[in-house]
Amino acid sequence: MISCASIWAIVLRHMYVWRRDVNALLFHVYWPILDILTWGYLGMWIQQSSQAAQFHNYEMVALLGIILWQFVGRGANIILASFTEELWSGNIVSLFSLPLRMVEWVCGVIIFYAIMTFFAILVSLTIIVLFYDVVMHEIFLNFLIFFPPLFLCGIWLGFTALQILSTLGKRGGEMGFVMIWLFLPFSGAYYPTDILPHWGQVMSRLLPMSYVFQGMRAYVMHQQDPTIYLIKGYVLSALYAVLGVAGFIYCFNRSKIKGLARLTD
Amino acid sequence: MSILKVQNLTKTFTSGWWPFVQSSYTAVKGISFHLNKGEILGLLGPNGAGKTTTIQMLLGTLTPTSGSISCFGQDFAQHRIEILQRIGYASGYDRLPARLTVAENLDVIGRIYTMSPAQRSEQIETLLKFFGVWEVRNNQTGTLSAGQTTRVMLAKAFLANPDVVLLDEPTASLDPDIAYEVRQFILAQRQQRGVALIITSHNMAEVTELCDRVLVLKQGSLIADSKPAELARSTAHVRLQLTITQNLEEALTCLRAARIIHAIKDNHITLEIDEVAIAPFLANLSAQGIIYSQISIDKPTLEDYFLRVAKEQRIL
Numbered sequence: 280m281i282s283c284a285s286i287w288a289i290v291l292r293h294m295y296v297w298r299r300d301v302n303a304l305l306f307h308v309y310w311p312i313l314d315i316l317t318w319g320y321l322g323m324w325i326q327q328s329s330q331a332a333q334f335h336n337y338e339m340v341a342l343l344g345i346i347l348w349q350f351v352g353r354g355a356n357i358i359l360a361s362f363t364e365e366l367w368s369g370n371i372v373s374l375f376s377l378p379l380r381m382v383e384w385v386c387g388v389i390i391f392y393a394i395m396t397f398f399a400i401l402v403s404l405t406i407i408v409l410f411y412d413v414v415m416h417e418i419f420l421n422f423l424i425f426f427p428p429l430f431l432c433g434i435w436l437g438f439t440a441l442q443i444l445s446t447l448g449k450r451g452g453e454m455g456f457v458m459i460w461l462f463l464p465f466s467g468a469y470y471p472t473d474i475l476p477h478w479g480q481v482m483s484r485l486l487p488m489s490y491v492f493q494g495m496r497a498y499v500m501h502q503q504d505p506t507i508y509l510i511k512g513y514v515l516s517a518l519y520a521v522l523g524v525a526g527f528i529y530c531f532n533r534s535k536i537k538g539l540a541r542l543t544d
Numbered sequence: 545m546s547i548l549k550v551q552n553l554t555k556t557f558t559s560g561w562w563p564f565v566q567s568s569y570t571a572v573k574g575i576s577f578h579l580n581k582g583e584i585l586g587l588l589g590p591n592g593a594g595k596t597t598t599i600q601m602l603l604g605t606l607t608p609t610s611g612s613i614s615c616f617g618q619d620f621a622q623h624r625i626e627i628l629q630r631i632g633y634a635s636g637y638d639r640l641p642a643r644l645t646v647a648e649n650l651d652v653i654g655r656i657y658t659m660s661p662a663q664r665s666e667q668i669e670t671l672l673k674f675f676g677v678w679e680v681r682n683n684q685t686g687t688l689s690a691g692q693t694t695r696v697m698l699a700k701a702f703l704a705n706p707d708v709v710l711l712d713e714p715t716a717s718l719d720p721d722i723a724y725e726v727r728q729f730i731l732a733q734r735q736q737r738g739v740a741l742i743i744t745s746h747n748m749a750e751v752t753e754l755c756d757r758v759l760v761l762k763q764g765s766l767i768a769d770s771k772p773a774e775l776a777r778s779t780a781h782v783r784l785q786l787t788i789t790q791n792l793e794e795a796l797t798c799l800r801a802a803r804i805i806h807a808i809k810d811n812h813i814t815l816e817i818d819e820v821a822i823a824p825f826l827a828n829l830s831a832q833g834i835i836y837s838q839i840s841i842d843k844p845t846l847e848d849y850f851l852r853v854a855k856e857q858r859i860l
Contacts, residue, residue, distance in 0.1 A: 288655035292641065295648045299684075368686075369639035373700075376603040377656045378628040537557065538597075538606040540637070 281386070285379050289387025290394070293361055297395070307353060307395060311403045314345045318469065319411055336500050339413055341469065343421055343495055346403050348468045350429040351436060351488055354396045355459045358437025359444070361388045366449050372540050381528050389434060396433070425495045428509070431516035432488050436462065438523035442530040448542030467492040487515035547740055548579035548602075548708060553611035555597050555764075571597045573764040574611065579708070582738040584730070586751040586772070588846075589761035590854040595744045596637070598761070599712050602742070603633055615708070629657065632706035634697040636713035642686025646677065646696050649685055650703060657704035671699035674729060676722065690717040698726060702733065709733075709741045715750060723747075727754055748847035752776075758846070762853055775849045781816040783842040784825075788813060790835035798832060 297304055322341025365371045374384075400422075408415055440455035447454070465472065465479055466488035472480055483489040494508025534542065552574045560566035572594040579585050587595045600606035602613060604624045613620035615627045640649045647668060654664035672678040675695035680688060685696065694717050701709050714730075715723040727750060733739045745751050751758060752772045760768035760775065768775055788795050788811045799806050799815060802825070806815035817825060822841065829836065 282656075282658055284658045285656045288652045291648075291655070292644065292652045295645075295652075296641070296643045300643060364641065368641040368643075370641050372600070372603070372605050372635070373633075373638040373640060376605055376628065376631075376633045377653060378625045378658075379656050380625055532607075535605060535607045538600055540596075540600060540605065 281380065281383055285383040286387045286390065289379075289384055290391050293364070293388075293391045294394070296364070307357075307399050308402050311345065311349055311353070311399050312406050314348075315342065315403055315406050316410065318342070318345050319407070323411070338411065339418060339421070340496055340499050342407055342411065342413065343418065343425070343499065344468045344492065346400055346407075346418075346422060347425055347429050347492070347495070348463070348466075349399050349403065350396055350426060351432045351466065351468075352459060352463060353399060354392050354430070354433030355436035355440060356456065357392045357395050358388055358434070359440045359455050359459065361391060362441050362444055363452055363455075366444070366452075366543055369543050371542055375539055381531060385438075385524055385528070388437075392433065392437065393430070396430075421495065421499060424498075424505070424509070425491050428487055428491050428512040428516040431513075431520040432491075435487075435516065435519035435523040438520075438527040441527045442523075445527060445531040445534050445542070448544060462486060462488070465489065467496075471496060487512045487519060490515065545581045546578040547581050547616055548742075549612075549614045550578070550598075550602075551576045551612050553598065553601060553613065554609045555594075555601060555606065556609045570609075571764050572601070572608075572761075575759075575761070575764075575766040576611075577759055577766065577769060579740050579742060581707075581740055582734055583757065584734060584741045584743065584755045586755035586758040587742055587744045587761065588751065588758055588850060590850075592763075593761040594764040595761055596635075596712060597764075599633075599635070599710055599742070599744065602710060603631070604628070629704075630707045632701035632704065632709040634701035634709075634711055634714060636694060636697075636716040638697070639693065640685045640696065640700070643684055645682050646672065646685055646688070647681040649696070650700060653700055654703055659704060667703055667705070668699070671702060672696075675699050675726075691719060691722065694718055695722070695726075698729075702729075705737065707739060709739055711741060711743045713745055714743060715745065715747060723750070730754060748845065748850055752846045760849075760853060767853070772846045776844045776846045778849060781848075782819050782822070782844055784815050784817050784822060785838070785840045785842075786813045786815075786836045787811060787838040788834060789837045791833055794832055795829060795834045795836075798829065798834070 318341045319338065322338040326337040365374055404415075404419065407413060407418065436459050440458050443451040443455045443458065465475065465483040466486055467483060468488065472483040472489050472493065475483060490508045491512040494505030494512065497503040497508065498505040553572055553576070554570065554574050555572040556568050556570045558568040575594075575598065577585075587598065589595050597606065601608045604620065616630060618627060620627055644652070650668045650672075651664060654668065659667070668681075669678070672681055675698055677692050677695045677699070680692060685693065688696065694715070698714060701711060715726050718726065730741060731754065734741065743751070743754060755772055758768070758770060758772050758775055759766055770778075792811055795813065796808065799813070804815050804817055804825075806813055
């Protein structure tokens with residue numbers, strides 16, 4: 280039976296670090312703020328300089344794109360860092376020789392990811408309200424509609440990157456972080472995927488994020504019904520999230536054939 | 545009563561990726577042993593003998609190639625979590641998260657063992673006070689000295705009042721007085737709660753003092769399963785020291801003729817000789833007019849046995 284105490288222990292284990300490490304906390308707030316200011320003002324400038332229909336409400340689209348990408352990119356980074364933290368602290372054998380099920384660790388990390396990402400989003404929304412002339416409840420409502428599949432995408436990317444780490448150990452750290460950001464250009468977070476070359480569009484069609492961002496753009500800029508995009512986004516992201524977690528558990532268990540101790544080498 | 549049974553445990557490591565497997569190496573070769581309730585079992589062997597590999601398999605962080613492990617009457621592969629709930633572990637090779645304080649680390653571990661808040665705080669206080677690290681409970685674990693870290697790891701091993709404790713080099717990097725306290729603690733735990741322990745150590749005196757039984761591994765194979773004193777006795781040679789006062793040269797000629805390994809410093813000779821050959825050897829010296837003023841005979845120890853095994857492994 281899954282133990283809630285063990286799940287909460289994993290959440291606390293990471294919260295204790297973040298509570299103390301102001302640098303780490305700033306790191307996850309600083310970049311979203313920088314993105315909001317850079318992309319937000321760029322969006323505002325594009326919107327004000329162009330009367331073309333495709334740039335209608337572009338400021339809102341740019342800001343939403345940034346907030347929603349937090350779930351995918353930075354969220355996956357949080358998941359990856361949770362495992363990397365155990366590797367670098369030499370705690371991997373000690374941790375998994377405790378009566379801790381892998382599914383409990385996974386749940387704990389996902390809860391921690393949710394807490395940290397919501398914290399970053401709260402800060403982002405506050406910055407948006409302070410710096411931009413957008414209607415708060417409108418951006419919040421749009422955010423609520425589109426965030427669930429992207430939350431699942433964060434889980435998918437995070438645990439897919441962990442498959443590399445649980446196979447290669449510390450040596451796979453950089454590769455894991457690189458892999459997460461590899462999908463950004465094909466996700467359509469900041470621009471429509473139609474602009475991509477043919478092979479890029481094919482790739483973007485395989486990514487659940489691209490449907491969500493496409494739906495968001497259609498809804499916010501052109502007031503079109505995003506349901507069909509959202510359904511595709513939900514189904515694909517849920518499927519990928521399950522595959523990502525299952526793949527990680529498989530890789531982790533396979534890693535025990537060579538021993539967890541070697542992961543810290 | 546046997547609470548842990550290991551049968552034909554084997555671990556083979558392969559290098560390279562399928563189908564390009566380049567070589568394989570068997571670290572543990574079909575070992576079988578058991579651990580009784582309240583027993584302290586030493587796991588000895590030179591570096592690379594397979595001790596840590598065996599411990600890792602007992603914890604489930606390394607999958608055996610073949611063989612079986614059962615604990616508390618349950619198959620380990622099937623009931624890993626239930627079994628680990630009753631096992632404590634500490635190793636000199638592992639660390640706890642460096643950025644968490646000592647108390648936070650133990651609190652997290654206590655929660656994973658599903659201890660109640662009251663149990664956690666009581667056990668943490670008792671153990672940290674016993675091991676002399678209560679004052680550093682609010683320090684980040686990464687700032688502790690090697691000795692303090694070892695003591696925190698020991699507190700972790702005994703935190704959930706386990707029935708079986710696996711200790712890999714438990715007193716490495718500890719001062720002698722603290723190491724003594726730790727040994728007394730281990731013996732008290734065994735006496736009061738019937739805890740069974742498996743200990744690996746390079747400190748032979750410690751193993752002799754603590755362990756009821758010793759398993760000796762050599763190149764992955766189990767070559768002995770016996771009491772420490774019996775293993776020491778199996779080393780037939782004793783160390784004989786003589787202080788020669790007259791006819792030193794004749795004494796040396798006599799040793800060389802008998803092909804006895806010896807060392808000489810001034811007029812003190814140290815030699816290794818079969819226990820049963822001592823009396824005839826001394827009679828022979830007297831017959832040749834060699835006079836000695838002091839004699840001491842050192843019984844073989846577990847360390848002598850270990851050195852012999854290690855030497856044989858190097859030769860092989």
